[in-house]
Amino acid sequence: MSDLPYPKIDFVATPLDGCFEIRPTVVSDRRGFFAKVFHKPLWQKHGLCTEFQEEYLTYSVRDTLRGLHFQVPPMQHAKVVLCARGEVFDVALDLRRDSPTYGQHAVINLSGTAANAVYLPPGFAHGFCVTSDEALLYYKQSSVYSPAHDGGIRWDSAKIPWPVNDPILSERDKVFQTLSEFESPFSL
Numbered sequence: 001m002s003d004l005p006y007p008k009i010d011f012v013a014t015p016l017d018g019c020f021e022i023r024p025t026v027v028s029d030r031r032g033f034f035a036k037v038f039h040k041p042l043w044q045k046h047g048l049c050t051e052f053q054e055e056y057l058t059y060s061v062r063d064t065l066r067g068l069h070f071q072v073p074p075m076q077h078a079k080v081v082l083c084a085r086g087e088v089f090d091v092a093l094d095l096r097r098d099s100p101t102y103g104q105h106a107v108i109n110l111s112g113t114a115a116n117a118v119y120l121p122p123g124f125a126h127g128f129c130v131t132s133d134e135a136l137l138y139y140k141q142s143s144v145y146s147p148a149h150d151g152g153i154r155w156d157s158a159k160i161p162w163p164v165n166d167p168i169l170s171e172r173d174k175v176f177q178t179l180s181e182f183e184s185p186f187s188l
């Protein structure tokens, strides 16, 4: 018996080491579709974290932008983000100070119909912008939420080609430090 999952899951490397798009095979029939995202042995084979401390959902309307968020050490975490409904322009920003891609980002378009997800290792900031009328995002994180370690980079300071110029932002997200002001506590 094969140890590979059915339906198949593809791991698409981004230019940022350790950050992946996870693409499940979507199997459709008259009822709708089935897609398997998580398969512990295969995630381990790709070097991904498989032990998570929190899972949560967020719902957002079109043009909402949340981010760019991270938790600093010792409460840093790996994060998995899946768009269960709608479409988002999702961004991973490398904040590992000794990384050859420090300050660079990857864009992954997530959608509820593709059932794809992004895996961000520790040392990344995450954000997204909603490009459909509404979007439901499902997260897994490898450490618990810690307000004292929760931080961010201002959304418009990292040369990210966001699909909106005037997004809906939280008051907190409007006033984060810029990427150039940020002194990274993350290492590879």
Ligand SMILES: Cc1cn([C@H]2C[C@H](O)[C@@H](COP(=O)(O)OP(=O)(O)O[C@H]3O[C@@H](C)C(=O)[C@@H](O)[C@H]3O)O2)c(=O)[nH]c1=O
Binding pocket: 058, 066, 067, 068, 069, 070, 126, 127, 128, 139, 145, 170, 172
């Ligand atoms: C993230 C988080 C927030 N909260 C609280 C704090 C606040 O009262 C309320 C909403 O928090 P925020 O405004 O920070 O939520 P939000 O802006 O949606 O934060 C999220 O943004 C995206 C981009 C991510 O990557 C997530 O990990 C998370 O940081 O929920 C928790 O209780 N637990 C949590 O894990």
